[in-house]
Amino acid sequence: MLITCPExxxxxxxxxxxxxxxxxxxxxxxxxxxxxxxxxxxIVCLAVLVVFLIIFLIDIFSSKSPNxxxxxxxTSSEKSVWEQNQDFARELDRMEKxxxxxxxxxxxxxxxxxxx
Numbered sequence: 001m002l003i004t005c006p007e008x009x010x011x012x013x014x015x016x017x018x019x020x021x022x023x024x025x026x027x028x029x030x031x032x033x034x035x036x037x038x039x040x041x042x043i044v045c046l047a048v049l050v051v052f053l054i055i056f057l058i059d060i061f062s063s064k065s066p067n068x069x070x071x072x073x074x075t076s077s078e079k080s081v082w083e084q085n086q087d088f089a090r091e092l093d094r095m096e097k098x099x100x101x102x103x104x105x106x107x108x109x110x111x112x113x114x115x116x
Contacts, residue, residue: 003034 002011007024014031018024 001035003031003038006030006034 001014003014005012005019005022005024008019008022010021012019017026
C-alpha cells in the first residue's frame, strides 16, 4: 500500500524503512499513524462529497416541484438578460454603421480637399 511521506509528501510504499526520495526514517508506529491519518482524510472527503450530493439532489427536486415559483422568475430574468443582450447587439450595429459613415464622410472631405 502506498502512503505519503510526511517529509517530502511523495507517495512511497509502506514496507520501506526509509523514504527513497528524502531519506525520512519510517518506523512501524509512524507508518500506522500515517495510515490512520490518510484513512481519516479519505473518510472526511467522502462524507463531504455525500453531503454535497444530497444538497444537490434536494435542490434539483425542490426546483422541479409544480408549486415552486422560483423557476418562473428565473425564466423571466433570463428573458430580460436575453433582451438586454439583443439591445446591446443592436447598439453595437448602430455604432459600427455610424463609424462607417464617418469614415466615408472623411474620405469625401479628403477627396474634396484634394480636388480644390
